[in-house]
Amino acid sequence: MTLQSQFEQAMADSKTLAERPDNMTLLRLYALYKQGSEGDAKGERPGFTDMIGRAKWDAWDALKGITKEDAMQQYVDLVTDLKG
Known part of the structure; x- marks a missing residue:
């Protein structure tokens, strides 16, 4: 699975989290x-x-200065953590 497809899946998953994350x-x-x-x-x-x-x-x-790829990976990791 490519990073782009993981990022897109994480975007979808972020909308269906069991709990709303804090601000x-x-x-x-x-x-x-x-x-x-x-x-x-x-x-x-x-x-x-x-x-x-x-x-x-x-x-x-x-x-600022973080690559798109690094930001995508951090996003995927954060959503994965939030999903538990």
């Missing part, structure tokens, strides 16, 4: 997904009034 884990999942699918954060950092968007962008931007 920090959700941010980590989001950031790894974005880094794995798009690479380094792009665009403007959301303004102060968009606190959720800003937190998501900051989490993604914190992964």
Whole structure:
């Protein structure tokens, strides 16, 4: 199974977890997904009034420089851990 197909399966699995992860884990999942699918954060950092968007962008931007492949593998590993 290729890393891309594992990543796609993990994306599907993340939507059917038995328990909703805590907010920090959700941010980590989001950031790894974005880094794995798009690479380094792009665009403007959301303004102060968009606190959720800003937190998501900051989490993604914190992964700057991590390869798409490494981010995909970390995403797969995290979802696997969450599935138990």
